[in-house]
Amino acid sequence: MATFVLSLHSSPSLLTSAQALFRFASAALKLGHRIDCVFFYQDAVYHAQTGLSLPSDQLNLGELWQGLKDHNISLFVCSTAAEQRGVEVDTSRFNDAGLAEFAMKTSKADRWVQFK
DSSP: OOEEEEEEOSOTTOHHHHHHHHHHHHHHHHTTOEEEEEEEOGGGGGGGBTTOOOOTTSOOHHHHHHHHHTTTOEEEEEHHHHHHTTOOBOTTTOEEEOHHHHHHHHHHSSEEEEEO
């Protein structure tokens, strides 16, 4: 089976990208594929914001990300992008990473899939 690295580039306000990533990851896992990590880049670093609060009638993104983490999928946040945006990362769920670590992960994966 294939190994995937996924990256998310859009902010929490664009729920369709996060939903698409989660649906893709869920389907891949059901088919026996491996998801090595999800890398949050550009405005997607806001997903890792400590105390992120969205309206109660919206999709609970925290539950989505925790669901992936429960499948032993690493959730990496671009430390530079987070710093540039003043995002304090929720370290209980997300790990800081740089583009070099992301490049190493993608070079070892069979496929890299972006969600923008």
